[in-house]
Amino acid sequence: MNADDTTGLPPAPEVVQIEVGLLQNFCEILYCPETRAAAIVDPAWEVDVLLREASKLDLKVELALITHTHNDHIEGVDELVDKTGAMVVVNAREAQAVHAGGRALFDARDGRDIAIGRRGVRALETRGHTVGGTCYLADGYVVTGDVLFVGGCGRTDFQGGDTAAMWQSLQRLMRLPEETRVYPGHNYGETATSTIGHETRTNPYLRCATFEEFRALRERKRKA
Numbered sequence: 581m582n583a584d585d586t587t588g589l590p591p592a593p594e595v596v597q598i599e600v601g602l603l604q605n606f607c608e609i610l611y612c613p614e615t616r617a618a619a620i621v622d623p624a625w626e627v628d629v630l631l632r633e634a635s636k637l638d639l640k641v642e643l644a645l646i647t648h649t650h651n652d653h654i655e656g657v658d659e660l661v662d663k664t665g666a667m668v669v670v671n672a673r674e675a676q677a678v679h680a681g682g683r684a685l686f687d688a689r690d691g692r693d694i695a696i697g698r699r700g701v702r703a704l705e706t707r708g709h710t711v712g713g714t715c716y717l718a719d720g721y722v723v724t725g726d727v728l729f730v731g732g733c734g735r736t737d738f739q740g741g742d743t744a745a746m747w748q749s750l751q752r753l754m755r756l757p758e759e760t761r762v763y764p765g766h767n768y769g770e771t772a773t774s775t776i777g778h779e780t781r782t783n784p785y786l787r788c789a790t791f792e793e794f795r796a797l798r799e800r801k802r803k804a
């Protein structure tokens with residue numbers, strides 16, 4: 581089965597979006613309303629806030645899902661693992677950047693379904709911002725890390741960045757159903773979330789007709 585084929589997806593977890601830290605990072609709590617199992621995406625900056633929210637919702641945090649290993653997305657992983665025993669899910673290409681208290685990591689390899697109670701998400705490898713960048717696709721939404729922002733996309737000039745890979749990753753995201761809600765890794769846009777259809781129509785990086793056009797735009801704008 582094609583990893584982009586959303587028909588085989590497990591039912592989507594509920595999602596709570598929380599902004600943390602001084603770099604406008606977004607974390608998400610994804611949870612199963614039946615079993616109360618939860619995953620936290622990119623735990624950083626204010627793990628206490630994330631855990632308080634999880635506890636308010638009566639959730640058991642079992643997983644940390646990592647979109648990529650820039651420090652602003654993972655600096656809370658150790659604290660989260662210490663406090664919850666959560667297993668860390670990260671692409672093998674970036675696993676060396678995660679300590680997780682020496683505990684085993686779960687490889688977010690492309691197309692892999694990750695259960696969160698009776699719900700689940702699918703890992704989509706989306707390189708370009710980093711070498712092992714991963715989006716997490718659920719039935720109806722996608723958590724995009726620093727690959728796709730509302731009105732923007734991640735930089736490709738950091739170590740491990742690759743502008744051609746980023747272009748391919750964005751093309752891949754654009755093939756998702758247009759009503760798919762986008763949960764980005766930073767609050768850089770006019771709204772906190774968007775949809776694939778809205779971004780396809782309005783995001784200048786997704787409106788580029790060719791890779792050459794995209795590369796020129798990406799090189800002109802150094803942000804995120």
Ligand SMILES: [Zn+2]
Pocket residue numbers: 648650709726734
């Ligand atoms: Zn980043």
